[in-house]
Amino acid sequence: MSDCYINGIANISAQPTSDPNLFLDEIISHKESIFRSHDPNYKEYIKPAAMRRMSKSVKMGVTAASMALKSSGVEMPDAIITGTGMGCKQDSEKFLEKILYDDEQFLTPTLFIQSTHNTVGGQVALGLGCKAYNLTYVQGAASFETSLIDAQLMLSEESEKNVLVGGIDEVAKNSTLLHKLDGQIKGDDINVIDLFNSGTGGTVHSEGATFMVLSGEKTENSYAKMVDIETISKASEVEIKDIIESFLDRQGVTMDSVDAVVLGNNGDIGYDHYYENLQTSIFSNTEQLCYKHLIGDYPVASSFGFWLGCKIFENNRVPSILKVNEVSAKKYDTILLYNQYLGKNHSIALLQRC
Amino acid sequence: MSKGVAITGMGIISSIGNNVEENLNALKSVSHGISRIDLLETRHRDQIMVGEIKKTNNDLERELGLNPLNSFSRTAMLGTIAAKEALADAQISDVNEYRTGFISGTSVGGMDTTEKYYLQYPESEENRRYIKAQHAGYTTQSVSNYLGIHGYVSTISTACSSAANAIMLGARMIKAGKIDRMIVGGTDALSKFTINGFGTLMILSDEECTPFDDNRKGLNLGEAAAFLVLESDEIVEKENKNILGRVAGWANANDAYHQTASSSDGEGAYLAMKKALKIAGLKPQDIDYVNAHGTATPNNDLSEGVAMTRIFGEENTPVFSSTKAFTGHTLAAAGSVEAVYSLLSLRENLIFPNLNFKTKMKEFSLVPQTELIPKEMKTILSNSFGFGGNCSTLIFTK
Numbered sequence: 207m208s209d210c211y212i213n214g215i216a217n218i219s220a221q222p223t224s225d226p227n228l229f230l231d232e233i234i235s236h237k238e239s240i241f242r243s244h245d246p247n248y249k250e251y252i253k254p255a256a257m258r259r260m261s262k263s264v265k266m267g268v269t270a271a272s273m274a275l276k277s278s279g280v281e282m283p284d285a286i287i288t289g290t291g292m293g294c295k296q297d298s299e300k301f302l303e304k305i306l307y308d309d310e311q312f313l314t315p316t317l318f319i320q321s322t323h324n325t326v327g328g329q330v331a332l333g334l335g336c337k338a339y340n341l342t343y344v345q346g347a348a349s350f351e352t353s354l355i356d357a358q359l360m361l362s363e364e365s366e367k368n369v370l371v372g373g374i375d376e377v378a379k380n381s382t383l384l385h386k387l388d389g390q391i392k393g394d395d396i397n398v399i400d401l402f403n404s405g406t407g408g409t410v411h412s413e414g415a416t417f418m419v420l421s422g423e424k425t426e427n428s429y430a431k432m433v434d435i436e437t438i439s440k441a442s443e444v445e446i447k448d449i450i451e452s453f454l455d456r457q458g459v460t461m462d463s464v465d466a467v468v469l470g471n472n473g474d475i476g477y478d479h480y481y482e483n484l485q486t487s488i489f490s491n492t493e494q495l496c497y498k499h500l501i502g503d504y505p506v507a508s509s510f511g512f513w514l515g516c517k518i519f520e521n522n523r524v525p526s527i528l529k530v531n532e533v534s535a536k537k538y539d540t541i542l543l544y545n546q547y548l549g550k551n552h553s554i555a556l557l558q559r560c
Numbered sequence: 561m562s563k564g565v566a567i568t569g570m571g572i573i574s575s576i577g578n579n580v581e582e583n584l585n586a587l588k589s590v591s592h593g594i595s596r597i598d599l600l601e602t603r604h605r606d607q608i609m610v611g612e613i614k615k616t617n618n619d620l621e622r623e624l625g626l627n628p629l630n631s632f633s634r635t636a637m638l639g640t641i642a643a644k645e646a647l648a649d650a651q652i653s654d655v656n657e658y659r660t661g662f663i664s665g666t667s668v669g670g671m672d673t674t675e676k677y678y679l680q681y682p683e684s685e686e687n688r689r690y691i692k693a694q695h696a697g698y699t700t701q702s703v704s705n706y707l708g709i710h711g712y713v714s715t716i717s718t719a720c721s722s723a724a725n726a727i728m729l730g731a732r733m734i735k736a737g738k739i740d741r742m743i744v745g746g747t748d749a750l751s752k753f754t755i756n757g758f759g760t761l762m763i764l765s766d767e768e769c770t771p772f773d774d775n776r777k778g779l780n781l782g783e784a785a786a787f788l789v790l791e792s793d794e795i796v797e798k799e800n801k802n803i804l805g806r807v808a809g810w811a812n813a814n815d816a817y818h819q820t821a822s823s824s825d826g827e828g829a830y831l832a833m834k835k836a837l838k839i840a841g842l843k844p845q846d847i848d849y850v851n852a853h854g855t856a857t858p859n860n861d862l863s864e865g866v867a868m869t870r871i872f873g874e875e876n877t878p879v880f881s882s883t884k885a886f887t888g889h890t891l892a893a894a895g896s897v898e899a900v901y902s903l904l905s906l907r908e909n910l911i912f913p914n915l916n917f918k919t920k921m922k923e924f925s926l927v928p929q930t931e932l933i934p935k936e937m938k939t940i941l942s943n944s945f946g947f948g949g950n951c952s953t954l955i956f957t958k
Contacts, residue, residue, distance in 0.1 A: 303678075315761050319761075322717070324718045341725055343714055356729065439704055
């Protein structure tokens, strides 16, 4: 396996995470089951004329991409790979509703043009004038991780490349509400910070973007080394335990040498047992960190875990709001990430300080 | 020349046939699948021509033996039919005997069911199982779960180059030894969403489409699914497998010109073809035939044509045709549909014609192949381009 370094990273979420100098020092308290991102000043990154037509995904994506490139010192990436679970839902929804309410009449092209899943990837390329490889993955909760697998593969082919990888998902007015109807989102509003004690089915939903610059070469800007990453489409909780153990085995790592695990618990009593089964067994002696009570859940929410890992290495500390067990690590050199959604689209990743 | 990655199976369903054999027969007898819309409900029914598969969703459900309460969209059902055929063709009975993954390209995913039930969801619980089914990744997992593939599964959605990118990714992963076997391709069903979307762009033809013709009026939308089985050389040797062809070259580049339109110099297409040739270790003159993207829109055919003249030289451009006048533009599936046709061309030593062409374009001297002809071929280049400036090229060898 060739090396894969995270040389730049930026995040926009429902917390003030876009300021690179902060690390969850202030927490915004959300009280609804669907809530929006905490926005940076997009005007600093996007011209007003261009911004008028941009949906939230495009604004978040273009801005986070620009921030991540800046933090890596790379001006022109050699590839742009984006992941999104639901794509440009806002424009898709508006176009669909116009079709349905106006019986397929009086339509204009802009919404359709911006509805494709690769809109953000295309817009980032257009903005940079980047003619390189440009792909978009849409695999539910593993959308960001399947993008990373491609980046890792690309660096094994040509290690000197700089690959810009991003995950983006947005809330759309009505389509997001549909996920309340089918039980994916909690019916009643809750105090989101208490998510893990909700005792109800479904989760809380939000939006955000994470972009990273990956390269096969370590630089002075390197935040972390991504040792390996794996996605599993479907597995039982027993199978997942075995899969995580053999994943670690392949890296020559034991749980004893993992300093912290970052888990995707989302307060859904129907599926959090996937995590709890690990928290009470192979992870029981390891510091456990969760974050969806801060940023909510959405298909690329797991990308926040990568941002967390990088920030923990950078700051050498863990904000207490993330801790969900009594174990405290002595150092933070090796972090394991695990996420799943509805028992599907599992992902495992191992980060190391570099 | 690069040896490339072995293709050991293929499957397809399109408006010209429900399996590989039927598609081949239609291509050989030069009978296209473009018609008026019979099944999809839309007010544009009598205004446009499409490549519609004349099977209702109930027909497809029965064929697949699905439970009445399934949440398969039409896109997922078409994908399952084609992927099943590809596995059978590769004589795979135990899908998990080797590390096996699945990559599907789709543009709209389950939009066909969403647009049917969207307005009913708040009032009626009946069809709410389809809410999740709208998402592209769910479509893919409907297929992968049906096939019993539970490890690496991913969906690529780069509009009309999606399936080509899925084939590229599968080849790269096998070449790197990340996986032993990958089922790759794409699926898209007709939907009101895409019909109206392309309608607003004014690029739908009201007649049978005419790729590379000077008077071309736009594209015919189509629906289809096609999948290939890619296997490592270790499996091929161990099991003494029949090889249909190899994916020897692949590349993706971005036009970085406009969100939907292609540049007039075909820069993205040029870069994709150039890099794919480099990866395959081939020179432009090694290409025996080009299966062009050739959607029959004014913009695409000009941009792609210019890119071909830049790669091959205007006088030395190989025999080329677009098969979209047979099937319509099947969007995310187009790359894998045309991969199947390219493999059939290699196997049968036949070039399938570019239908409905009459008048050479003003901008260059390129003329597509308009009759079915025999030709001994070793190497075929296939293009697929999509919104977002997405340009992909695949090279298949015997």
